[in-house]
Amino acid sequence: MEDSTKDRYEFKRIESKWQQRWETEQTNKVSEDPAKDKYYVLEMFPYPSGRIHMGHVRNYSIGDVIARYKRMCGFNVLHPMGWDAFGLPAENAALKRGIHPATWTYENIAYMREQLKAMGLSYDWEREIATCRPEYYRWEQLIFLKLLDKGIVYRKETTVNWCEDCATVLAREQVIDGCCWRCDQQVLPKTMHGWFLKITDYADELLDGLDKLTGWPEKVRTMQRNWIGKSQGLACDFSIEDSDETITIFTTRPDTIFGVTFMSLAVEHPLVESLISGTDQEKPVQEFIQQTLIEKQRNSPEDEQEKNGVFTGKYCLNPFNGERIPIYVANFVLMEYGTGAVMAVPAHDQRDFEFAKKYSLPIRPVVQPSEKQLNSQSMEEAWEADGILIDSGEFTGLRSNDAKKEIINFALKKGFGKPHITYRLRDWGISRQRYWGAPIPVIHCGDCGIVGVPEAQLPVTLPGIDSPDDSHTPLHKQSDFFMTSCPQCGKEARRETDTMDTFMESSWYFARYTSPRKNDGPLDKKAAQYWLSVDQYIGGVEHAILHLLYARFFTKLLRDLGYLDVDEPFSNLLTQGMVIKDGSKMSKSKGNVVDPNDLINKYGADTVRLFSLFAAPPERDLEWNAQGVEGASRFLNRVYRLVTANTDCFTGKKSAVVIKDLNPENRELYRKLHKTIQRVTSSIETNFHFNTAISAVMELVNDINGATAKNQPVDPAVLSLSLETVLLLLSPMTPHFCEELWEITKHGKSIADESWPVCSQEALTEDELTIVVQVNGKVRNRLQVSVDISDEDLKRAALTDERVCKFMDGKKAKKIIVVKRKLVNIVI
């Protein structure tokens, strides 16, 4: 059992041999070459958590096949790797072990780098970056300052999402079901100052750009669209009776404005206080607000609350018809969306309908559907679709869509309303009260206010890299760090102690790879121009919103700062599925993790790569199967034996084949060989379905095996070409293995420097075809016929076929359908 490796090819020796050779010969080093077409393939860079996991293996295997394939196709391929190295786990681990987060991070990087190298991935390691290095984040600080100048970065006080466990603020994108995306603890609201990026300024461009990203999965585009959440409608003022104040509402259904029967305010709405102060309703409303706030805290956001509210005792006026409208405070109105005030139209909005039913408020239909008559008494639910306006003054009779425009225009003319667009997207809060992140490069001066750190003083580095004791305490507790002087007036001042959200680093790393060592600016424009955008980006779908939206945003920022000239960072996106075992995602808590190290030691990197590519198409989840790995291993061993048993046929020269001179068996094999090139190439080109590419190669291997097993010797030229093709086609997937056999078969150079094989049309032509004969659509026989048989002859052959006659049972053919080169269907 434990000696099961003895019959396997020597993957250990072979893999380290080729890894060393690629390194010494700098096989994967690239630079800009205007003479060649570029191809930039990138896998989402890892967080240096300690060891690579199967998800990484799958991700990088996919990327590596694409990189190696494109390279063989003649592209100048950029394929870099780096580390998303800032983040909370480093702090936690450091605290636990009493070491510095940097130490932990760099050790992990060193170990994981070796693991990746052991997989034989074709990275240009000279471009490696780690985002925690000052050489990287200093440029991020510079970009931050430029954005501060432009007003894209600003500071404000808001209610933030606070995670007590992580002791930091979270962006809205990082709050999942009311809990922290990382530690899963309930997130609490907290009021504090923080730094923001005006992503909302780019909302429209981010939204419109999605239409052009045809190389992205529809799913991801839809998710981003929903996240941006653009709604168009009317912002309209309702004046409050006996008051100078007005309530501004936002609605996407101005066509229903004559159906308003009450007004709902969010409990946090700023006007509530003044509405109720000193009135009889003050107490009940206050109580209701308290109650609602408590419930909001307590309940997880999934369960929808019953609609509740309380009358404020005050009225406002519908500007369209002057009607008196009671003002309520309601628990289902969100302060964060629109204006926090909703005009309630119970006949045409389900929530308002439920609320009206509960508090016996009037329901007045104003949009009549064509298929039924709405009646305020008998309605059981709101009619939310379009229709024709009724009881709507001068707008009566218009269709919903026209009415929307007319009503907005009317409000605009009269001055009490205007067209308005609102987004779900909020500005990106980037302040984190953590140690292990890039310091925000500003200084707070009592006299001058906020002052950017002068460019010449960048980077603002993290303190205490050499003193592990308190090195990971948050910066606001380290006076050595925050005590400074104002760069403008020289007085004593306080350095900003927040660090940046780590998503800042991952928002531009792909661009930095194009000039990773540039030391006088973030990007070399020429290099960026040559390489960007990324032609193929690969990673998990869990980043569909966060990282991918931020990276798109940053690309536009860098473009507007003059660093780049592309609008979008990633032209094509492949979202690979998860690695599953026993029905669920591999995770430590589930105890179903498979360590790639163990597999590589047991089977070799090539086998592990091959299996992860073969078991499922990349976008689907991959069910881990230990026996499947055995299968992949078996296949490679079979190829190894097949090639080494036939080294005689390799002469070191290019074999030439004259199709005419081949006997039928050799011709068949030669045809299969070209058919395989065609199938593998198109599998990769159309959708990166490596699983079918591999199965095509397996078929070819089976055929070569079959041919050599027969007594008749295979033509050496056909045999050597077949085996060469197998190696060339497999080489992007199992590179060490193919390099070794390429060398054994007397090819002078590295297989990585060979060209991708080309399918010959001539080789594909056949002189005989198998035609399926159907009777009434059911397959009854197969006929071997010459390719140039006429339809008439084919019909005749089918009709006279013995088996076919049996099924025709003496009946006459009503109709005969002939599909060229494929089938004959006799209808009786």
Add this chain to the structure above:
RNA sequence: GCGAGAGUGGCGGAACUGGUAGACGCACUGGAUUUAGGAUCCAGCGCACCGAGUGCAUGGGGGUUCAACUCCCCCCUCUCGCACCA
């Protein structure tokens, strides 16, 4: 509820613009080789019937067609994402 995707053997998965359903692999069964195991090789392997053979089969139901995994309509299930968005 809204949006996206998916349902094919025991399993992972194939099937091009409608034209041989189940490629390839795993598992399984039988055989060869072997002292034995492992490895390797050969054969079989959707379901039903004892079988040549014949039926039936791509979540369910209907439809279009000579022909449907593929196109259309209705329904069911699962996965993922969003969710009181006015």
